[in-house]
Structures are given as C-alpha cells and as structure tokens.
Amino acid sequence: xxxxAVAEAPVPLTALSRWYLYAxxxxxxxxxxxxxxxxxxxxxxxxxxxxxxxxxxIYGTCILIVERMYLKLRGRCxxxxxxxxxxxxxxxxxxxxxxxxxxxxxxxxxxxxFRYNFMGLITAEYAVPWFCASFIVERLVIRKTxxxxxxxxxxxxxxxxxxxxxxxxxxxxxxxxxxxxxRSRGMDNSANGYLKAE
Numbered sequence: 001x002x003x004x005a006v007a008e009a010p011v012p013l014t015a016l017s018r019w020y021l022y023a024x025x026x027x028x029x030x031x032x033x034x035x036x037x038x039x040x041x042x043x044x045x046x047x048x049x050x051x052x053x054x055x056x057x058i059y060g061t062c063i064l065i066v067e068r069m070y071l072k073l074r075g076r077c078x079x080x081x082x083x084x085x086x087x088x089x090x091x092x093x094x095x096x097x098x099x100x101x102x103x104x105x106x107x108x109x110x111x112x113x114f115r116y117n118f119m120g121l122i123t124a125e126y127a128v129p130w131f132c133a134s135f136i137v138e139r140l141v142i143r144k145t146x147x148x149x150x151x152x153x154x155x156x157x158x159x160x161x162x163x164x165x166x167x168x169x170x171x172x173x174x175x176x177x178x179x180x181x182x183r184s185r186g187m188d189n190s191a192n193g194y195l196k197a198e
Contacts (some may be wrong), residue, residue: 010149010191017146018067019060025141026059027051029133054101062093066134067142079138087127095122101144 013021035049066086073082098121101107111117115122 010151013145014148014150015064017150019064019186021145022058022063022067022141022195023056025137026063027055030059031057033129047182053105054108058093058097062090063092063137063141065089065093066137067146079135082138083131083134085137087130090130091122098122153159 031049032047034051035047038044038048039046047118062089066089069085069089070082073085075086095118098107098109099119102121107121110120111123111126114123
C-alpha cells in the first residue's frame, strides 16, 4: 500500500531569514549608490561601488526594525508620515552605529566634507535620499518579504514540477536535461574576468 505524504502549509520566514534578506538588500543598494555617486561627481566610468562588511549588520537590523514600525503604523498614519518616521529612525541608527564603531576606529563613513554634517556621522544632505529609500523599502522590500513563505517539499523545490511542453518525463530526466542546458550555456566555467578597481 502506497501512502501519500501530505504537504505542510507554507510558513512565514523567520526573523533571521528576513534580516538576511534586508542585509543583502542594503548592502547591494549601498554599492550601487556609491557607484552612481562616483559617476555623477567624478564621471568615473568604472563605477567603483564601495561599502563595508559592517553594512550587513547595520542595514539588516535597521530594516528589520523599520519592518516592526511598518506593522505597527500601517493602519494608523499615511505612508508619507511613516517614511518621515523611518527617515528619522535611519538618522538615529546611522549616528548610533557610527558613534559606536568610531570608538574602535572602525566607522566606514565620514561626512565631514558635507556642509550640514553632524560630527561627520550624519548629514542633512542625505535627507531626501534616505526618505526615498524608506519609501522603496516599505513598498517593495518589506511588504514583499513578509509575503514570502517556506514550503516543506522536495529537496530542490522543483522536482515535482513538469515541463511546460508535455510533462511526461521523470524527475531524473528533468534534472539531467537542466544540467545539460547549464553546461551548454557555459555555466560550469568559474572564471569571471572581473577587474578589481584599486
């Protein structure tokens, strides 16, 4: 007698999983922002984006707390007011983490060259970028991340899916075909040819 396994209901991502996604998002955005800044200010076509490993902790934790704020405030105040609150929190968090890291000579940013900076740790010139970033984080990052679910299923998550063209092939055949397609596209090659900017 063959018994069918009953799939468990999908469960929300854990706080640690969401923190990881937020950390990667912030890290990526900082690299892209600094690359764009370097191009606009110095017309550098190499687009050398920079950041620090500390940014993973800083952004991951900051956005996770913004997520909590969003869940508390979404039914109580409009989105523009929420983004102002997020921006104020971002300034407070940036100042606090920067001040802490500075005690160990580890703060990776310095706004001393900006006119409206405070202790070189925060600057008013970034108010609009932080506000826009807060809006994007709430509308695109946090809301989408909260909809993600873990699903207890096959190991690779695709083994029970059939191809669109007919679906009669077995699991092994589907996986083998996928690997053959990857090799034909050169995906086994590990060389990337990236020239690191000094």
